[in-house]
Amino acid sequence: MLKCSVCIHDERTAKIKIVNGKPVCKECLHYLAHKPDKERVRAELEELMSKLNKAIVAFSGGKDSTVALYLAKEKYGVDVEAVMIDHGFMAREAIENAKRMCDYLDVPLTVLRYDYSDIFREALLKAKSPCKKCSSRTMGELREYALKKGVKSIVTGHELPFGHHPYRIMRGGIIQIRLLSLMSEEERFKILEKRPFKFPELPGYTTNCLIIGPALRRYYEKHGYSFETRRIAALVRYGLIDTKKAIKKVSKPKISEKIEREVYKRLGIEKKD
Ligand SMILES: [Zn+2]
Incomplete structure (x- = not known):
C-alpha cells in the first residue's frame, strides 16, 4: 500500500500520486x-487580536481551547467570557479543567x-x-449566543483549515478567530504546563469528549483506520506535530470499557459484542 511521504495518509484515506518518484497524497500536493505563509497568518492574527476589546471564547475545557482562552486573556488583554457548550457527553475532567482554568484566569464561565x-x-x-456535525452545531449555538449578548467575535482553538485564513465571517457578521492557527503542539504544551490544566486519559485527539472513544472504535472496526486521520495528517x-506521535494517535484506540458501556446505555443503544 502506498503511503504519503509527507503526511500520514495512505491509499485507504486519500488519493496518492507518484511525484518525482515519491508517493504524495492529494492534500499534500495541494x-x-x-503553501500557507506562516508569517502572514500570524501577522493577520496579531492585527485582529490587538484591536479586539471583547470576545467570547469557545471553551470546551480541552487543551486547545484552554490555550486559546489563556492567550486571549493574558497575552492580548481581551475582555473574555468563556462559553462551554455541554452536549451531554463532556468528560468530567474537562469540566473540572474548565472551572479550574477560569478561576485561575479570573474569567467568567458560562455553561x-x-x-x-x-x-x-x-x-x-452508522x-x-x-x-463535523457536533462542531458545526456548537459554532451555531455560540453564534446565537454572541448575537444575543451583542459580542462580535468568537475566539476558538481551531487549527487553520484549508483556505489559509485564521478567521471567517459567520452569518450575522460574527467573526470567528482561530487563534491557534499554525501553532505547534510543543508551543501549546509549553503554555499548558505552567497552568492548572490536567490531561485526562481519553483515546484519540480529544481532551474533553466521551463520545470520541466509542465512535473511534466503531469506525475502526468497520474501516480499519481512524476518522481523525485527516485532521491529524x-x-x-x-x-505542528511529530509524525511518530501522530501515527500513535490514529492507531487502534484503547477504550475504557466503563466509559463505553455508560455511553451506549445513556444513548439507549444495545451494544453487541
Ligand atoms: Zn500527504
Whole structure:
C-alpha cells in the first residue's frame, strides 16, 4: 500500500500520486502548491487580536481551547467570557479543567447545556464520525449566543483549515478567530504546563469528549483506520506535530470499557459484542 511521504495518509484515506518518484497524497500536493505563509497568518492574527476589546471564547475545557482562552486573556488583554457548550457527553475532567482554568484566569464561565444525542446515536449506529456535525452545531449555538449578548467575535482553538485564513465571517457578521492557527503542539504544551490544566486519559485527539472513544472504535472496526486521520495528517503536513506521535494517535484506540458501556446505555443503544 502506498503511503504519503509527507503526511500520514495512505491509499485507504486519500488519493496518492507518484511525484518525482515519491508517493504524495492529494492534500499534500495541494498544500505544496499553495503553501500557507506562516508569517502572514500570524501577522493577520496579531492585527485582529490587538484591536479586539471583547470576545467570547469557545471553551470546551480541552487543551486547545484552554490555550486559546489563556492567550486571549493574558497575552492580548481581551475582555473574555468563556462559553462551554455541554452536549451531554463532556468528560468530567474537562469540566473540572474548565472551572479550574477560569478561576485561575479570573474569567467568567458560562455553561450552555444542549442535547446532541441524535448526532451521537447516529455516529455510533452508522460507524461515522460525530465531529463535523457536533462542531458545526456548537459554532451555531455560540453564534446565537454572541448575537444575543451583542459580542462580535468568537475566539476558538481551531487549527487553520484549508483556505489559509485564521478567521471567517459567520452569518450575522460574527467573526470567528482561530487563534491557534499554525501553532505547534510543543508551543501549546509549553503554555499548558505552567497552568492548572490536567490531561485526562481519553483515546484519540480529544481532551474533553466521551463520545470520541466509542465512535473511534466503531469506525475502526468497520474501516480499519481512524476518522481523525485527516485532521491529524494536516497537523503533520503543517509540521505542528511529530509524525511518530501522530501515527500513535490514529492507531487502534484503547477504550475504557466503563466509559463505553455508560455511553451506549445513556444513548439507549444495545451494544453487541
Ligand atoms: Zn500527504
